[in-house]
Amino acid sequence: MDVRDLNLALLVQAQGSIAGAARVLDLDPSSVSRSLSALEAELGVRLFHRTTRKLSTTEEGAAFLRRVGPLVEEMQAAAQDAVGTRQQPTGTLRMTASVAFASQKIVPVLPAFAERYPEISVEVISSDANLDLVEQGIDLAVRLAPAPKGDLVCSKLMTTRYHLVASPAYLERRGAVETLNDLCDHDCLRYALPGISNVWRFRGTGTTSLDVNVTGRHKFSNALALLEAARQGLGVALLADWLVTQDLADGRLIELCMDHIGTMTEFETAAYLLFPNRSYLPEKTRVMIEFLKESFGA
Template identity: 50%
Template structure:
């Protein structure tokens, strides 16, 4: 039995199916099934209980994998740490981010990243769905949240601050907007998430936070489109700093309440790098995280 066979068994247990493990390994599910059956025959144990609808680890399989999985990870770690001493970062980095975040904060830096690390290939998946990292074979996910959860390793790589903005054209004819509570008299542009649609939260210095109820005729499910609607003068909008700061600097949008913090969820939020829970971080992931953190700072 070789290390690849043990790694395959560990992947099947981790992902819960032959098909999911096969996607990670980029092989046919039937080959994974045959390999697992041969390992079971070799060790004389039934590692997985199979039905037409599900697959689960047997009690014997759980005991076996409890001993084997750490050995597989330690062998991977020893190999990678040894080879990384003499190799430049390489391999395919499969990563995902929201559509807007990928467009604004990842794609603009890819050319420079490639010049620095030409042996790393990028497989970027922009999507507003939170893909399952393990099931989809994702090396690195960039998520916007107050704090991520789940069976993954995470590290914050930038802080996000939200800003309420409107275009100069809108403000020429709009009712006054001297205080956040004045938003209740305006048709606001709202993001199509439950917590963003009905109210925004504000606070100033050490004062208690307060809610401002919202209404408006336009709800949009994409942050880039929401920004364009604000540029076109359709109303006030609340968007992340990484999405509107350049527009504010260029005069396309005006920040309405710079003395206030605002949010729709938590005031302390940011961008997080998530990667599979392992005992070490592959070099291709490490250099991307370090690179993006330096760019965004």
């Protein structure tokens, strides 16, 4: 199987048309079409639905190109290394993170990454679901949880701590939260997510923990909405440090019961970097991992 034909198929997919790929390569469209047909014949699979007006990737073609894309990039990088011509990592890096983490942490550092690595394009997939990296062709994921388990390579990015917070307006209206047991008399803002219960766990200076069964009128499916609800005085929230640091500093939120650490799952939580367990790590993924650790001080 010719790497040039594979690269051509990836370019056709990226351009959305044979004519577009032909323009990039300065080739005749008929030549590109013949190369595609030869590759499909060799595979025994149709990669694209082609009509006179439209081109789209078949289901089999999309699955195939997702898997061969990283392999082609790595082969090209290896060839450049062999002759000493590669100066900058290249390619498109597809990464996923929760909606809140992508917005608050990933996007703000992308300008610096883009300046350092101008040949890498970054596609950020914001999702609070745990997407399948291999199935969806994702190079890197950030997961906020206890240490993940499974067949993915895992590397700790940064530790996280959760703060019990409320707005000044809410506390003025509903009264202070002087002890953790006072939470039973307050509106607590909760997550509407699988695996997140209505029990908040707290631990002080010792090892003994206290479980509080919280209630409240409002639930939210992502942390950004929950943060804004806390700002608007809808209730008490348990939110990660990287999400509330600025609000605490500016006085929009007030930390409660500061001598306790809180959690909705386990106390030892962190942001982890996950990537497919391949026999190689693409250069574009490696430099992003190093950049994020440098930026967030793992």
